[in-house]
């Protein structure tokens with residue numbers, strides 16, 4: 001019997017998913033670019049023992065940060081030298097794990113002692129550095145990477161890792177999300193007793209997103225729709241720091257009143273940075289930064305979500321046209337760019353209170369939300 005071993009080897013999306021899992025566990029991933037091979041580790045999950053072992057085997061690492069994080073922690077003269085999205089820092093020869101953590105983790109910012117200027121690697125960042133940072137961001141870790149270059153004469157692949165070509169990684173990470181329907185069942189809700197919850201899963205096994213049909217919406221008519229991003233604090237706990245809970249309730253209530261609708265629930269907690277990072281930026285906000293500044297201080301963009309996920313789920317359910325409940329112009333634009341017609345944008349202004357009024361004003365001012 002002839003077996004085709006190729007189909008058992010991981011595809012590029014599967015390699016990327018494995019690498020994200022390994023980085024989250026504190027293990028290295030192997031990237032290649034233009035003949036160079038590097039091992040990358042996430043600073044958040046690195047241990048001193050592994051740092052020492054990696055340094056013994058491969059020499060001193062570079063520290064990669066995003067430009068946003070670099071701008072936040074460097075002296076103005078050094079920060080002015082940043083021209084790429086990714087900053088390459090040359091750590092002191094005896095840098096401990098704590099030194100790396102202090103550059104990466106905002107919890108040390110308040111107590112940051114002036115450590116003198118950081119030494120930047122002047123060579124421009126390449127696809128290798130960009131892919132490394134994108135992978136730790138995808139894993140919702142602190143966006144900081146330790147990078148060890150494998151000597152050119154080193155025997156092949158000492159850690160037996162499946163290599164990932166940086167250009168391929170960047171290409172695949174930018175592709176439209178792939179989602180497959182997994183299961184669906186009737187779900188009567190308080191707002192309407194005819195409901196159906198559909199679970200979609202990325203074939204790389206890393207994420208699931210949900211669509212909730214209310215009533216029996218007609219796919220030939222524009223469907224009342226809400227694209228909602230997960231907010232554990234607002235949706236579940238009733239947090240007053242944002243407007244998510246009241247928006248979710250109001251959207252479902254309106255769909256119930258009209259007798260039909262589709263709620264798209266995207267597991268992109270904290271505008272795509274994950275709950276742990278959201279708590280990091282909440283901590284920064286309690287010290288005076290606004291919601292956008294806090295994301296930047298951590299090293300993330302203000303919004304890391306991919307709204308194409310919602311367009312994919314809608315299309316798979318057979319809907320091409322929506323009346324969208326949102327104040328966010330980026331959601332409207334993404335639907336428009338991905339083949340979903342918006343016949344109406346319906347503002348969803350609920351849940352303003354003394355704790356979130358600043359947050360809502362900043363979203364209007366800096367992210368273009370309708371007030």
Ligand SMILES: Nc1nc2c(ncn2[C@@H]2O[C@H](COP(=O)(O)OP(=O)(O)OP(=O)(O)O)[C@@H](O)[C@H]2O)c(=O)[nH]1
Nearest residue numbers: 227228229230231242268269270271291326327328
């Ligand atoms: N990073 C970060 N995320 C936050 C903060 N406050 C709330 N969030 C997240 O922001 C997202 C809000 O999602 P939505 O309600 O879908 O979106 P929106 O962009 O405000 O748009 P509309 O509500 O449709 O107008 C959720 O993922 C929350 O977890 C914050 O201060 N920082």
Ligand SMILES: [Zn+2]
Nearest residue numbers: 231234242244
């Ligand atoms: Zn929220």
